[in-house]
Amino acid sequence: MPIAPRLEALTFDLDDTLWDNRQVMVDTETGHYAWLDDGLAQWLAERGTPAARRFAERFPLADYVARRQALADAHPLRRGDFTWLRREALLALLGDYGLDAASAAQWADAAMERFMTLRHRVSPYPEVDELLDRLGRRYRLASITNGNVDVRRLPLASHFPVAIAAGELLAPKPHPRPFLTALARLAVPPSRTLHVGDSWREDVEPARRLGMQAVWIAADAPACPLPPGVHRLAHVRELPALLTRLGD
Numbered sequence: 646m647p648i649a650p651r652l653e654a655l656t657f658d659l660d661d662t663l664w665d666n667r668q669v670m671v672d673t674e675t676g677h678y679a680w681l682d683d684g685l686a687q688w689l690a691e692r693g694t695p696a697a698r699r700f701a702e703r704f705p706l707a708d709y710v711a712r713r714q715a716l717a718d719a720h721p722l723r724r725g726d727f728t729w730l731r732r733e734a735l736l737a738l739l740g741d742y743g744l745d746a747a748s749a750a751q752w753a754d755a756a757m758e759r760f761m762t763l764r765h766r767v768s769p770y771p772e773v774d775e776l777l778d779r780l781g782r783r784y785r786l787a788s789i790t791n792g793n794v795d796v797r798r799l800p801l802a803s804h805f806p807v808a809i810a811a812g813e814l815l816a817p818k819p820h821p822r823p824f825l826t827a828l829a830r831l832a833v834p835p836s837r838t839l840h841v842g843d844s845w846r847e848d849v850e851p852a853r854r855l856g857m858q859a860v861w862i863a864a865d866a867p868a869c870p871l872p873p874g875v876h877r878l879a880h881v882r883e884l885p886a887l888l889t890r891l892g893d
């Protein structure tokens with residue numbers, strides 16, 4: 646006998662749930678900043694106005710991070726909109742470096758374009774494509790991410806008829822809005838939906854508060870008792886077996 650109402654939909658976090666995001670973020674963060682630094686140095690030299698100090702020498706990566714944090718503190722409503730925070734921080738730094746507003750905007754946009762290209766070089770775990778294909782035949786699927794990956798740019802986009810970018814809703818998880826938006830677009834009640842994610846605070850807790858079931862992907866966290874409706878897996882590949890155990 647099923648313990649809970651029969652599930653109709655599954656919602657998925659993306660970063661560190663469907664792929665390992667750590668190295669992608671490191672490569673993306675350092676990569677677009679180095680690209681900007683190189684591009685600027687070359688551009689200034691070609692114009693005959695080389696700077697005494699290179700951009701990244703004057704503003705090391707840590708300064709860029711600090712600017713983003715300061716902007717997030719000053720604009721709490723935008724704190725989840727990482728793309729906006731990065732672009733604004735770059736604009737400010739480029740202005741401080743001496744670029745006029747138009748050139749600063751051009752270089753900030755170009756760097757963000759580079760950022761987004763690198764950001765989408767994610768490699769879903771090898772099992773993910775087939776897993777989503779199989780689950781998509783049985784359940785309605787949605788993705789809910791706080792990150793700035795645009796699912797539509799990834800091959801696995803075809804599995805997600807509903808894709809929610811929480812940062813763009815100005816309400817990053819754990820805010821209920823991205824979950825409620827997904828449920829509305831899926832046209833399913835929370836009790837018939839299971840959310841899968843790696844963050845206790847941003848995935849499991851908000852899903853449970855709305856009455857969804859939740860799967861916590863946590864390979865390394867110490868064992869602990871779980872509240873009702875929460876299931877723990879070491880890897881998303883174990884999801885089909887769990888769904889079978891739940892009687893679905």
Ligand SMILES: [Mg+2]
Pocket residue numbers: 658659660661662842843844
């Ligand atoms: Mg995650």
